[in-house]
Amino acid sequence: MSVLEENPDSPLKKRPPRWSDIWLKKTKPLKHVVFAMQLQSLASKDPKSQTLIPHFANIDRTLLLSDELLLKILSKLPLSQRNPNSLVCKRWLYLQGRLVRSLKILDWNFLVSGRLITRFPNLAHVDLLNGCLFSPRNSGILLTHRMVSMQMRYGNCSNWELLEENLLPVEVVDGGLQALANGCPNLRRLMVINASELGLLTLAEECLTLQELELHKCNDNVLRGIAACENLQILKLVGNVDGLYCSLVSDVGLTILAQGCKRLVKLELSGCEGSFDGIKAIGQCCLMLEELTICDHRMEDGWLAALSYCENLKTLRLLSCKRIDLDPGPDEYLGFCPSLERLHLQKCQLRSKKSVRALFRVCEAVREVVVLDCWGLDNDMFTFASVCRRVKFLSLEGCSLLTTEGLEATVLSWLDLETLVVVSCKNIKESDISPALATLFCNLKELRWRPDAKSLLSSSLMGTGMGKKGGKFFKRT
Structure with missing residues (x-):
């Protein structure tokens, strides 16, 4: 037998990888099993927890979290997930109820x-x-x-x-x-x-x-x-x-x-x-x-x-x-x-x-x-x-x-x-706008002008950067 074989930790030669190492490394379910076995070992040391963890295959990882910590986690989730989360188990149903502040x-x-x-x-x-x-x-x-x-x-x-x-x-x-x-x-x-x-x-x-x-x-x-x-x-x-x-x-x-x-x-x-x-x-x-x-x-x-x-x-x-x-x-x-x-x-x-x-x-x-x-x-x-x-x-x-x-x-x-909004006022006509009123429009910070459906003010203001849908805006620079 050679010296390299007698000393596997020698830096001159690395031990070839085992097939079991590769298999465990790329298999996620086995990691879950190992985690469950660790929980089972912890539960065996505490007699009170044996009733909560009858078998490692049905383990609930959230049991390791206190109610206060789990409440903080659930409160960070979107409101759209509140009802689905309450269907997970009775504990989650109770905790989700504690998060509800408004009810009809x-x-x-x-x-x-x-x-x-x-x-x-x-x-x-x-x-x-x-x-x-x-x-x-x-x-x-x-x-x-x-x-x-x-x-x-x-x-x-x-x-x-x-x-x-x-x-x-x-x-x-x-x-x-x-x-x-x-x-x-x-x-x-x-x-x-x-x-x-x-x-x-x-x-x-x-x-x-x-x-x-x-x-x-x-x-x-x-x-x-x-x-x-x-x-x-x-x-x-x-x-x-x-x-x-x-x-x-x-x-x-x-x-x-x-x-x-x-x-x-x-x-x-x-x-x-x-x-x-x-x-x-x-x-x-x-x-x-x-x-x-x-x-x-x-x-x-x-x-x-x-x-x-x-x-x-x-x-x-x-x-x-x-x-x-x-x-x-x-x-x-x-x-x-x-x-x-x-x-x-x-x-x-x-x-x-x-x-x-x-x-x-x-x-x-x-x-x-x-x-x-x-x-x-x-x-x-x-x-x-x-x-x-x-x-x-x-x-x-x-x-x-x-x-x-x-x-x-x-x-x-x-x-x-500074701001003027005129909407659905049918007797206010653009043809009647005087030079003084037009000057006022130019000095406004914001103007929304839609007195009727036939308003032509938008077309006359093309290129001024105001053509937003639903309103016209004048901004003072």
Whole structure:
């Protein structure tokens, strides 16, 4: 025997590779077997783990990960994989439930039975609107409203009768709120209909972090419960809805609300009654209020002057209002909102010159004006906007009575105007554009001009780098 054969580790000669080494190197399943055998050896040392690992062939590698570590891994995956991941095993189903923060309840029994809290213990946003309604599962008739959507058995009754017939009793809704409050102390947002003062008081006592609440079919008595939510920041109250239900929110409820929820930042009043006193109380007590939305209001004349008490108000939205304020009072009592930056009008009827004039005077400090699908806005009405000298952004859409002359008379007085949007205003003609208005267009930072389908301004601006689909842009260099 030679010296090289006696010393296989000699650098002069390497040991030839074995067939078994090559086979193990290129076979992935055998690596899995080796890993499973290692886990089995670890499990044999711990008697408690033998029940978790009965056989190395059926090993679950995720058992080596703690719940906290696996939760961090699952939270990094896309939301589209959430449902498939919950089907892997019972453990993953439980962990995926802990990751759910927002849920829309359709079955009320799922809430009151306690299965909701067990399945989703960390809920922060809950929508109970559709869950508060009885609706047949197999019905072919669907009632859709901007507030709720429900199935119905027959169609020969009014919407109001149908809702009252299929709405859960107040006691049942309060019981569900109590179960939700006991199981979700970290609740931050809630949407509910037909709740009472007692149910909301329970919610306020248990859910101290509740910040956003949307309450439908609200009245003055219910607002006593809302006033206990001291940390509430965003609130939407829906009182009277034509064709659906009727509920009263007056100055009494608004005053109770103002004295209790002093940290409000956003407030929306839909279908609510009231007057100068209710809005004044909100302005004086809710010093942090920055955004106020009033939808389809039923307020008494003179309420517009109370907006001047909202000293920190930055955004005012009027939606679907059939009237603004038919008798706003003399100008010396109107005042104005000093911090107001945005005024949005959508689907409102602007038929009273006195109302429109008072509105723009109260909002004379605005920097952004948006008018969308409002009826009655003609040249005379739009002239009242000239009092707003600080406007930088103007958007007009669906204002069919406004002409080019009326637009020019107002926008030329706004020296700080930077952005102009004109869409679907059929009486604004490009042929009527004056040299002064054309000069204004050239000085704008952004312009979107589509008053009608026959607009030719795009062809005249070819080669200027503005021909983007959906808008034209002027950029100042």
